[in-house]
Amino acid sequence: MQITFHGAAQQVTGSCFLVEAADCRFLIDCGMVQGNREARERNYEPFAFDPRRIDFVLLTHAHIDHSGMLPRLAMQGFSGPIFTTPATLDLVDVLLKDSAHIQETDFERSTQRASKPNGRHRHHKIMPPLYTLRDVNHCLRLFHTVDYDTDFSPHASVKVRFRDAGHILGSAILEVWLTDEQGRTRKLVASGDLGQPGRPILRDPTPIDSADVLLIESTYGDRLHKDMPSTLDELVEVVQRTVAKGNVVIPAFAVGRTQELIYEFLKLSSQGRLGPLDIFIDSPMAIAATEVTRKHFTLFDDEARELFAQAKQLTQQLRIHFVSDVQDSIKLTRVRSGAVIISASGMCDAGRVIHHLHQNLGRRECAVVIAGFQAQGTLGRRLVDGERHVRLLGDDIEVQATVHTLGGFSAHADQRALLDWARAFERPPAKTYVIHGEAQASQALASALRLQQGWGTSEVVVPSHGSAYAL
Known part of the structure; x- marks a missing residue:
């Protein structure tokens, strides 16, 4: 053997x-x-x-x-x-x-x-x-x-x-x-x-x-992860501070991380910790993966099943928009403030999130939240390591947005x-x-x-x- x-x-x-x-x-x-x-x-x-x-x-x-x-x-x-x-x-x-x-x-x-x-x-x-x-x-x-x-x-x-x-x-x-x-x-x-x-x-x-x-x-x-209460405190602080004048961009793996972020935003809304908020899930793959997640509801733990059963009551305050169409994604890149944008890929090396980073990284009123592991050599890893100049879609961009690493979200x-x-x-x-x-x-x-x-x-x-x- x-x-x-x-x-x-x-x-x-x-x-x-x-x-x-x-x-x-x-x-x-x-x-x-x-x-x-x-x-x-x-x-x-x-x-x-x-x-x-x-x-x-x-x-x-x-x-x-x-x-x-x-x-x-x-x-x-x-x-x-x-x-x-x-x-x-x-x-x-x-x-x-x-x-x-x-x-x-x-x-x-x-x-x-x-x-x-x-x-x-x-x-x-x-x-x-x-x-x-x-x-x-x-x-x-x-x-x-x-x-x-x-x-x-x-x-x-x-x-x-x-x-x-x-x-x-x-x-x-x-x-x-x-x-x-x-x-x-x-x-x-x-x-x-x-x-x-x-x-x-x-x-x-x-x-x-x-x-x-x-x-x-x-x-x-x-290493050890930051505990979840501290992670959520930081997420709430970043969102509340940013959305009045800018956007929060969250590069997220379409499978697992996106669904967990939806769950946590719903939970924070149910606790009254977030005011009215527009969240955009801009990833066709993440939308499809979310449908698969719903299909396998029996694999959830008890707390998740209870919260998702109440989800419809929470969507009046927490407005979740699923963006599939390419033209709608392009329109979203023109939004200057008030949006939490969750988009793939999770390591910022492909997909629609590149366009949102292109539009928001150079703006000091915006924030980027890194919520998962970033492999060596990826744009996500370079942002985590504090790189101040990146090249995106043929343009050199000075990183002005704040970059936050929320280790407590790791799967x-x-x-x-x-x-x-x-x-x-x-x-x-x-x-x-x-x-x-x-x-x-x-x-x-x-x-x-x-x-x-x-x-x-x-x-x-x-x-x-x-x-x-x-x-």
Whole structure:
């Protein structure tokens, strides 16, 4: 038995792990590398394995850094089943189609710009789409869904169970039992992305009591989140101070973060902490994801179900506008004050939020609220790091708007929550691999597991990209 780390090793994106056990080979996730142009170009490299020899895929959740290369995997010969939860499939349908649309549109625009005589883009390297909408539709036919807490066998030597990870709708922890040729069984647990306990809407991550081998995420393995009351106090202060003269722009992931922000604004309105307010959800993908969220109402926690049941009564004061049409989005960029604009992408590297930042970043009366993880190389990360000059849509912009980082909104568990989840194991796994984090965060969590958790007698490793380990 062997596991090879083909992504999300000492980096946050590109989750992809190859497991070879007995007479089968399968992947846990097959995600896209996100970040700057150099990072994204890694997606065009050939897979380090033969897609035709992969028997099946286990998908932990829908985010593109976990699912975004599945259509390309199928393009290059993979034809086996992809197993995931029902809610994840509904979200994947939205996200992969949007990903294909963005790639095809960007390719067309780049080609048109490069064809113009004396155009400044004519020497730029034009990247073709990784896949098209047709490729996505082909890939979607390979999906099979399994409910939480239900055992299934994708192969004679493998048994799997999905457990609620509390990260986004449908996100799963994987429990995988692998049996070798001698009849010995080893249990592998892959955390996927774990949610922060006590967060709104979703249930807390399911505790797991045993594993021989553990893959644990470490996105925030070196830090703690600000508590939610303080986070909401800051959000209220920013909104109240800004909307009289300017706009509040919130770059938000279309899946998970947008729905959580809607929830929190509804809650603040119900508590009388916000006056009349216009909130614009300017992202067709976020609107589609919100509809998927409503469909899976049974996955909400009790508090969220109660609040959303009262939502219609609150919309007289809190006016939520869903913006789908391109022309309406263009009109929204001309609004000078009084708007809270929630728009994708969450890392400010694509999508409609670019246009809203273009119009508002240079205005000192406006505010930008960063409410999620920002990968290295992205515009969002540069804003968080305090960069004062950025280039958007061909223009150099001096950042005059205030930039606020609200860490309490993160859908990822912080270091304390990760350690608390790991504490549920009755004994330390024989081998633990700390993944899905930048090198510093992964090393910090590995050290904490050894020292604070008392796992020093077991093997705790931060794997490098492409490294392989015997199970």
